[in-house]
Amino acid sequence: MTEQRNLRGFASDNNAGVHPAILSAISEVNAGHVIAYGDDPYTARAVADLKTVFGKDAEVFFVFIGTAANVLGLSTLTQPYHAVICPDTAHIHVDECGAPEKFSGCKLLTCSTADGKLNPEMIASHMHEIGFEHHVQPRVVSITQATELGTVYTMEEIREIASYAHDHGLLLHMDGARISNAAVSLGCGLYEMTGGAGVDVLSFGGTKNGMMYGEAIVFFDPSLCADFKYRRKQGMQLASKMRYISAQFSAFLKDELWKGNATHANRMAQKLYARVKDIPGVEVTRRVEANAVFARIPHRIIPVLQKEFFFYVWDEEQSEVRWMCSFDTTEEDIESFAVLLRSLL
Numbered sequence: 001m002t003e004q005r006n007l008r009g010f011a012s013d014n015n016a017g018v019h020p021a022i023l024s025a026i027s028e029v030n031a032g033h034v035i036a037y038g039d040d041p042y043t044a045r046a047v048a049d050l051k052t053v054f055g056k057d058a059e060v061f062f063v064f065i066g067t068a069a070n071v072l073g074l075s076t077l078t079q080p081y082h083a084v085i086c087p088d089t090a091h092i093h094v095d096e097c098g099a100p101e102k103f104s105g106c107k108l109l110t111c112s113t114a115d116g117k118l119n120p121e122m123i124a125s126h127m128h129e130i131g132f133e134h135h136v137q138p139r140v141v142s143i144t145q146a147t148e149l150g151t152v153y154t155m156e157e158i159r160e161i162a163s164y165a166h167d168h169g170l171l172l173h174m175d176g177a178r179i180s181n182a183a184v185s186l187g188c189g190l191y192e193m194t195g196g197a198g199v200d201v202l203s204f205g206g207t208k209n210g211m212m213y214g215e216a217i218v219f220f221d222p223s224l225c226a227d228f229k230y231r232r233k234q235g236m237q238l239a240s241k242m243r244y245i246s247a248q249f250s251a252f253l254k255d256e257l258w259k260g261n262a263t264h265a266n267r268m269a270q271k272l273y274a275r276v277k278d279i280p281g282v283e284v285t286r287r288v289e290a291n292a293v294f295a296r297i298p299h300r301i302i303p304v305l306q307k308e309f310f311f312y313v314w315d316e317e318q319s320e321v322r323w324m325c326s327f328d329t330t331e332e333d334i335e336s337f338a339v340l341l342r343s344l345l
Helices: 020-028 041-054 066-077 099-104 120-124 155-167 179-186 228-234 243-276 299-308 331-343
Strands: 059-063 082-087 107-111 137-144 171-176 201-205 215-219 292-296 312-315 320-324
Touching: 020 243, 041 059, 041 215, 041 243, 059 066, 059 228, 059 243, 066 099, 066 137, 066 171, 066 201, 066 215, 066 228, 082 099, 099 107, 120 155, 137 155, 155 171, 171 179, 179 201, 179 243, 243 292, 243 320, 243 331, 299 331
Parallel strands: 082 107, 082 137, 137 171, 171 201
Antiparallel strands: 059 215, 201 215, 292 320, 312 320
């Protein structure tokens, strides 16, 4: 279905606009000439800002989009005969058009999960035929925080996965497209549940949380990215006017804007959940731990709802829908939506 009339709604946190502080940061660097391709003071400052968060030994590289961050991060860790273990709902498996496999040459080995989260037992199911040249060799475990099902790995769960991975010669990659929402949900810092919990490489995203565009790939072990600058260029992700990405990250981190935006989005999701959960005919299907609410509703009312508040159907067969809240979701949005939903049931 095509979105119409520039509707407010609950389709995706990607659909929200850009936070004014981010726009201001972009405007502030839009003056004069600076050296291109990241050799500018704004990029240097942004890298320093990220090192303050993720550790002085972290290596940081900016790219345009999340798919590129995931693909380049994973391809740097692997050879074409390797495999990446991930949930069957993972973005790298479902929503990146095969890009991770095409550009890394690796195979994705998926695990069926009830909540979008891996555990060591699931990973272990793929740890066989090691050293046998007829089979791909597991090399990376990839987890998403928060997951595509709106759930959040606990700190202990991340540490357990990292420990298992490292004990078996694997590396741990985290897709952090919604990492801000996960950190708020856990009440922890960004480093605490990434490098501090054993993550080796992070795709750090802000587009779903008030930024315009851009991702940071964070390597917690510098030895893993010795040749990354060449991979980024060859992967067509070396921005000439990088200052416009870099400035956004500095603003995103300043005064913990990332945290304020994510706190609001998560709080709106809780309000939405509270407002719809007791409406007859609505069955909330997943735990609401970040900024997503999943529910089953009668199929007949979905098109009517979508005309006023656009959202996506998650599972057509189950009539399960996904409602995403954003940094700019309002209580009025939620109230109007809930009133309409109740009136249709």
